[in-house]
Amino acid sequence: MDLVLQFLHNTGFYLADYRNLIMIVVGSFFVWLAISKNYEPLLLLPIGFGVILGNVPFFKGFGIGIYEANSVLHYLYFGVTSGVYPSIIFLGLGAMTDFSFLLANPKLMLLGAAAQMGIFFTYLCALALGFTAPEASSIGIIGGADGPTSIFLTAKLAPHLIGPIAIAAYSYMALIPIIQPPIMLLLTSREERLIRMPEMREVSRKEIIIFPVVGLLLCTFLAPASIPLLGPFFFGNILKESGVVDRLANTARNAIIDTATILVGLTVGASTQGDVFLNAKSVGIFALGAVAFSIATASGILFGKFMNLFLKEKINPLLGAAGVSAVPGSAREVHMMGQKEDRTNFLLMHAVACNSSGVIGSAVCAGILWSFLIG
Amino acid sequence: MFGLDAIAHNNGWMIAITGAGIVFTGLGALSFVISQLHKVVALLDRPSKATVAVVAEEKISIWTPPDCPNDIALTIKLYQPLIEELPSEFDLAELYVLAKKYHLPHPHLSIRCLINAGRLESLGEGLFRLQT
Numbered sequence: 001m002d003l004v005l006q007f008l009h010n011t012g013f014y015l016a017d018y019r020n021l022i023m024i025v026v027g028s029f030f031v032w033l034a035i036s037k038n039y040e041p042l043l044l045l046p047i048g049f050g051v052i053l054g055n056v057p058f059f060k061g062f063g064i065g066i067y068e069a070n071s072v073l074h075y076l077y078f079g080v081t082s083g084v085y086p087s088i089i090f091l092g093l094g095a096m097t098d099f100s101f102l103l104a105n106p107k108l109m110l111l112g113a114a115a116q117m118g119i120f121f122t123y124l125c126a127l128a129l130g131f132t133a134p135e136a137s138s139i140g141i142i143g144g145a146d147g148p149t150s151i152f153l154t155a156k157l158a159p160h161l162i163g164p165i166a167i168a169a170y171s172y173m174a175l176i177p178i179i180q181p182p183i184m185l186l187l188t189s190r191e192e193r194l195i196r197m198p199e200m201r202e203v204s205r206k207e208i209i210i211f212p213v214v215g216l217l218l219c220t221f222l223a224p225a226s227i228p229l230l231g232p233f234f235f236g237n238i239l240k241e242s243g244v245v246d247r248l249a250n251t252a253r254n255a256i257i258d259t260a261t262i263l264v265g266l267t268v269g270a271s272t273q274g275d276v277f278l279n280a281k282s283v284g285i286f287a288l289g290a291v292a293f294s295i296a297t298a299s300g301i302l303f304g305k306f307m308n309l310f311l312k313e314k315i316n317p318l319l320g321a322a323g324v325s326a327v328p329g330s331a332r333e334v335h336m337m338g339q340k341e342d343r344t345n346f347l348l349m350h351a352v353a354c355n356s357s358g359v360i361g362s363a364v365c366a367g368i369l370w371s372f373l374i375g
Numbered sequence: 376m377f378g379l380d381a382i383a384h385n386n387g388w389m390i391a392i393t394g395a396g397i398v399f400t401g402l403g404a405l406s407f408v409i410s411q412l413h414k415v416v417a418l419l420d421r422p423s424k425a426t427v428a429v430v431a432e433e434k435i436s437i438w439t440p441p442d443c444p445n446d447i448a449l450t451i452k453l454y455q456p457l458i459e460e461l462p463s464e465f466d467l468a469e470l471y472v473l474a475k476k477y478h479l480p481h482p483h484l485s486i487r488c489l490i491n492a493g494r495l496e497s498l499g500e501g502l503f504r505l506q507t
Contacts, residue, residue, distance in 0.1 A: 113402035120391040
C-alpha cells in the first residue's frame with residue numbers, strides 16, 4: 001500500500017500546480033493555432049508542444065526537467081543558452097535568401113535600418129519600467145522581429161528571460177497579419193499605397209557572389225559581436241550563390257535549418273515551466289514586445305515617407321513595414337496591402353529586399369547592444 | 376529605479392542614440408557600396424586593350440517557348456519568393472494556389488514556361504523543385 005501511495009505522490013496528477021495547467025492550456029492553444037489556423041506552423045507547433053512538454057509536473061531532482069543538470073532536455077537546451085541554434089538557423093536563412101532584389105535597389109536597405117528603431121525605443125521603455133540594461137536590451141531586440149536573434153542576444157545578456165522573450169518574439173511573428181495591417185493603414189494615405197515601384201534592373205551573377213563577402217566584412221568590422229549571426233548567414237548565402245556546392249547549400253537550407261528549428265522550438269517551449277515563466281516580468285515582456293513590433297513597423301513606414309521628401313522616384317512607404325526581419329511574413333503583408341488598393345501593383349520582390357535588409361539590421365543591432373553591455 | 380531616472384542611470388539615451396546611429400551608418404554604407412558594385416564589376420569585366428584578336432561572332436540561337444511570358448528571368452523573380460514559401464519538393468497545384476493568392480498574372484502559362492525553360496525540375500510522382 002505504501003508503495004502505491006509513494007507512486008501516486010510522484011505522478012503528475014499529484015504534483016500538478018495551477019501554473020503548469022495554465023501553461024498547458026497556452027501550449028495547446030499554440031498547437032491549435034498552428035494546425036487549425038495554419039499560423040506559422042513551423043514555429044508554433046514545436047513551441048506549443050514544447051510548452052506542453054515542459055509543463056508536465058515531475059518530481060524534481062531526478063534529472064528530468066530542462067533546468068536540471070544532466071537531463072536530456074537540459075543538453076538539448078544547451079544549443080539555446082549557448083547561442084548555437086541561432087547561428088545554425090542563420091546559416092540556413094543565408095542559404096535561402098536571395099539578395100538580388102536588394103542589390104537591384106540598394107536604397108531599400110535604409111528601410112531595414114529604420115525598422116530597427118523599434119529595438120532602441122523599446123530598450124528605453126524597458127529601462128523606464130525597471131528592467132536592468134541587459135534585460136532591456138534582450139526585450140528591445142524583440143522589435144527586430146527575428147526569433148533567432150532574440151534568442152541569441154538573450155542567451156548572452158539575460159539567459160533567465162529566454163523563455164518569455166523567445167515565446168513573445170515568435171508569437172508576434174505569427175501575429176504579423178493582425179499587428180501590421182492596421183498600422184500600415186493608419187500611417188499611409190491611399191495615394192501612397194498606390195505608388196508603384198520601378199522595374200528592377202538585372203543583377204549580374206558576379207554582384208550576387210561578391211555581396212556576401214562585402215556584406216560580411218562591412219557589417220562585422222562595424223559590429224564584431226554580430227559575427228556569430230552574420231558569419232553563418234553570409235556563408236550560407238555564398239554557398240547558395242556560388243553554384244558550385246549545391247549539395248551543401250541544399251543541406252543548409254533544408255536539413256540543417258529544419259533540425260535547428262525543431263530543437264529550438266521544442267526546447268524554448270519546454271523552458272516555459274509555469275513556476276519559472278508565469279510572473280510579472282513575463283507579462284511586462286509580452287506588453288513591451290507588442291510595443292517593439294508596432295514601433296518597428298511604424299518607424300519603417302515613416303522613414304519611407306521621409307525618404308520620399310527627397311527622392312525624385314518615390315517609393316511605396318508600405319515597404320517600410322517589411323523592414324522588420326520577419327521573413328517572409330511581413331513582405332507578404334505588404335504585398336497583400338498593396339494589392340488591396342491596386343491588383344496590378346506587385347510589391348512582393350521589393351518587400352523581400354527590405355526583409356533581407358531587416359535580417360542584417362537586427363543582427364547588427366544585437367551585436368551593438370551586446371558589445372555595449374559586455375564592455 | 377523607474378522612469379527617466381532609470382534610463383539616465385543606465386546611460387540609456389546614449390546607448391539608444393549611438394546604437395541607432397551605428398545601424399544607420401552601417402546599413403547606409405553597405406547600401407552605398409552595393410549601389411556601386413555593378414560599376415566595379417563592369418570595370419573588372421572591361422576587355423583588355425592588348426587583345427585585338429578578332430573572333431568570329433558565334434550566332435547564338437535562343438529558344439523562346441511559344442506563348443510564354445516575354446521575360447523568363449522576370450517570371451523566375453516573381454515566382455521565386457512563392458517557391459521559397461513551399462517545401463523544397465512541391466506540387467504544382469500548391470504553387471498555382473499561391474500564385475492565384477498573390478494575383479500574379481497568367482499563373483498557368485507562367486508555370487508552364489518555368490517547366491519548359493527547365494527551371495522547375497520534375498521529380499516524378501507529381502513533385503517538382505526549383506532548379507537553382
